[in-house]
Amino acid sequence: MKRVRLFVAYDGTNYCGWQVQPNGITIEEKLNKSLKDLTGEEIHVIGASRTDSGVHALGNVAVFDTNSSIPPERFAYALNQRLPEDIVVVRSDEVSLQWHPRHQNEIMKIYEYHIYNAQVPNPLKSRYSVFVSFPLNVDQMRKGADFIKGEHDFASFCNIRTNTLDTVRTVYDINITKKGPDITIRVTGNGFLYNMVRIIAGTLIRVGRGFYEPEKIKDILDARKHTSEGVTAPPNGLVLKEIVYGKEEK
Amino acid sequence: MKRVRLFVAYDGTNYCGWQVQPNGITIEEKLNKSLKDLTGEEIHVIGASRTDSGVHALGNVAVFDTNSSIPPERFAYALNQRLPEDIVVVRSDEVSLQWHPRHQNEIMKIYEYHIYNAQVPNPLKSRYSVFVSFPLNVDQMRKGADFIKGEHDFASFCNIRTNTLDTVRTVYDINITKKGPDITIRVTGNGFLYNMVRIIAGTLIRVGRGFYEPEKIKDILDARKHTSEGVTAPPNGLVLKEIVYGKEEK
DSSP: OEEEEEEEEEOGGGSSOSSOOSSSOOHHHHHHHHHHHHHSSOOOOEESOOOOTTOEEEEEEEEEEEOOOSOGGGHHHHHHTTSOTTEEEEEEEEEOTTOOSSOOSSEEEEEEEEEEESSSOOTTTTTSSEEEOSOOOHHHHHHHHHTTSEEEEOGGGSOTTOOOSOOEEEEEEEEEEEETTEEEEEEEESOOOTTHHHHHHHHHHHHHHTSSOTTHHHHHHHHOSOOTTSOOOOGGGEEEEEEEEOGGGO | OEEEEEEEEEOGGGSSOSSOOSSSOOHHHHHHHHHHHHHSSOOOOEESOOOOTTOEEEEEEEEEEEOOOSOGGGHHHHHHTTSOTTEEEEEEEEEOTTOOSSOOSSEEEEEEEEEEESSSOOTTTTTSSEEEOSOOOHHHHHHHHHTTSEEEEOGGGSOTTOOOSOOEEEEEEEEEEEETTEEEEEEEESOOOTTHHHHHHHHHHHHHHTSSOTTHHHHHHHHOSOOTTSOOOOGGGEEEEEEEEOGGGO
C-alpha cells in the first residue's frame, strides 16, 4: 500500500465543483472514476481544496492509497489518457501514508481573481474573468485590500452556509495588478473560508467602483458576521493557482 | 437607407465559422437574426473575413443596410442585448453606401496563432491555443518565418478546396514571441487565402520541432501548389485580431 499525490489543473466551467455530490458531475468524481479504470480499485481521492462550482484550478492537490504496481510518478500520464480534456494531472508523486493534503502545519494557498474592466465585454476573456463595465479605481482597491492582510476573524467574508466554527485565517499577502483592461487580485493565505476569496473580490470591486470607501473593508471585517455588504463575485473569475506545503512535511 | 459597420468579437468554439451554411450555427446567422429582432428588417450582413469553424475573432468587420432610425453608433449596444455571450459587437458606425468590407484599396489584416508549449497541457489555455509537447526552437521558427514575408504566390499555403484563382498575397510582417510556455505567431498581411495562417502555423511548428530546416519553408513556397508538407494547425489557436482600413476610404 502506498499513498500517491496528484497536482490537478482544471477548467471548472462544466463541473459542479470539486466534491462529489448527487446532482452533477464533479472533478473528484472524474478522478475517482479514472483511477478505478486504471487500477481496478475503488478509490476515493482526498482533496486539499473543495473548490466551488465553476471555479478553476491550476494546482489543486489530492491523495489516494493504492496497491497498484504503477510507479507513483506515472499516474499523471496514465490518468491524463482517461480524463476529459478539461482536467489535467500536472504531476504525481509518492507521499508517506500519514500525509494529508488539508492537515499540514505549513500550508500556503495562492488564489487569483480575474476582472476584465472595459466598456465592452471580451468574449475571449469571459470564461476566466468577471466583466466590470464601470471604471475601477485600482489604487482605492489596493487601500481596501491592505485591511485584509494579516490574521483576522474572517466571519464577515464567509458564506453563511458554512459549518466552520473557527473563522480565523491569516492572509499573508494580497496584491492587485492591472495590465490594460485586465485586473488581477492575488491572495495568499494559510487557508480560506467558504467563498472567502470571492467575497473579498466582490467587496473590493465595490471599493473600486466608488460604492465603498476603502475603510469600509475594515468595518465589514470588524462586524465579524456575514452581511449583505460583502458581495460574492462570480466563480468563473477565480483560479486556485498553487498550494505550497512546508518542505519538512513530505 | 444607410450602411452600418460592425466590429465583431467572438469565441468561435461553438460555431461553424462565420458564413451561413446549412449544417450548423454560424456567427453571420446569429447577427442576421439579432438584426431582424431589432429592426424588423430581413438583414444579411456582409463580412470582411469568413473565418473557419472554431476560429476566434476580436475584430472582424461586417456591414448591412437599414432603414431603421436607430443611430448607427447605438447598434453595438442594442445588438449585444440580443446576441449570445460569446458574440460581442465591440462598436458600430456609419459608412458610405459604397463601402464594402472586402473591397478596399488599403486593407491590413492582423491574425495571431497561439501555441502552448509545455510538457503537460493547461486546461485554462486549451480553448485558445494548440498544445505542443515537443520543445519548439523559436529561433528556427523565426528563420523559417522570414521566408514568408513579402509578396509571394501562396498557392502552397492554401487549402486545396479553395476557389481562388489569384493566390498572390503580401505578408507585411510575421513575428514570433515567446513568454514562458506561450508562443504567439503574429501575421499581418493585405489578405489571406483559405487556411493560409493555419498552414503557416502548422508548418512553422514542424520547423520548431526540427522536422524541417527553416529553408524548407522557401521550398514549399516555391512549389506553388498545395502539398502534404504544409500542415494545417487546429482552428482554436487562431484569432483574427484586427482589420485596419486606409483612412481615406471611410
